[in-house]
Amino acid sequence: MSILQAKNLTKRFAVRGRVDVEVFCDLSFELEEGELATLIGPSGSGKSTLLHLLGTLDRPTSGEVIIEGKQVAAMQDTELSAFRNQRIGFIFQFHHLLPEFTALENVAMPAMIAGQTFDEARVRAAELLTDAGLGERLEHRPSMLSGGESQRVAVARAFMMRPAVVLADEPTGNLDTRNSDVLFRLMLELSRKHHQTFLIATHNLELAKQADRVLHLESGIFRESSATFDGSVSVEQVESQAS
Numbered sequence: 001m002s003i004l005q006a007k008n009l010t011k012r013f014a015v016r017g018r019v020d021v022e023v024f025c026d027l028s029f030e031l032e033e034g035e036l037a038t039l040i041g042p043s044g045s046g047k048s049t050l051l052h053l054l055g056t057l058d059r060p061t062s063g064e065v066i067i068e069g070k071q072v073a074a075m076q077d078t079e080l081s082a083f084r085n086q087r088i089g090f091i092f093q094f095h096h097l098l099p100e101f102t103a104l105e106n107v108a109m110p111a112m113i114a115g116q117t118f119d120e121a122r123v124r125a126a127e128l129l130t131d132a133g134l135g136e137r138l139e140h141r142p143s144m145l146s147g148g149e150s151q152r153v154a155v156a157r158a159f160m161m162r163p164a165v166v167l168a169d170e171p172t173g174n175l176d177t178r179n180s181d182v183l184f185r186l187m188l189e190l191s192r193k194h195h196q197t198f199l200i201a202t203h204n205l206e207l208a209k210q211a212d213r214v215l216h217l218e219s220g221i222f223r224e225s226s227a228t229f230d231g232s233v234s235v236e237q238v239e240s241q242a243s
Helices: 047-054 077-087 103-113 118-131 147-159 177-194
Strands: 002-015 019-032 036-040 062-067 088-091 165-169 197-201 213-218 221-227 233-241
Touching: 002 047, 002 197, 019 047, 019 062, 019 197, 019 213, 019 221, 036 047, 036 177, 047 165, 047 197, 077 088, 077 103, 088 147, 103 118, 103 147, 118 147, 118 177, 147 165, 147 177, 177 197
Parallel strands: 036 197, 036 213, 088 165, 165 197
Antiparallel strands: 002 019, 002 062, 213 221, 221 233
């Protein structure tokens, strides 16, 4: 079952209001339910731009983003904000935890924004933190957590609303090798346990190879790959190429 579809996405940015810079053109792919895919490519290739379009944080110049059969660009701002909160999970390079709140409160926050009380949200928040190995850190504020622990809180928060898809933008980019491995393993385990669809942008090829699919974006060219049995990554087909 297709959870997310990108159809003929094109994104251009105006430079000084006169010259358009094209990031990519006619980019198309789908993510299936429960699939974990990684997105690789050099800095400046458009990985973050693509995630912002898929996550409805920005709108494409042309093309469509469809999540659970809904054309998100057709939604009004209020409807889109509610949809984003409930159906899309985000994990960024920096955890963006609210410093004045505990780990438990940070994870519960999306549900509280959606109208639940803290008492209603706290049970699931605690379960997610426990799954992330932070059952003893529920009442700790971000200043009391390590960088790796804070990022695991951010992963738990992304799962709070049982989203259709979780989008992660370089989630291990600010972590050392050990914590990067722990975090990526957590996302793999949560994906399998909850049958959760993931798209993870990363520069770490060793981590990328553990995914179900590897997507490449470079110089406007989009390729799809898969991890081979020897652990290497092979390009299977070119999905989209800028004209």
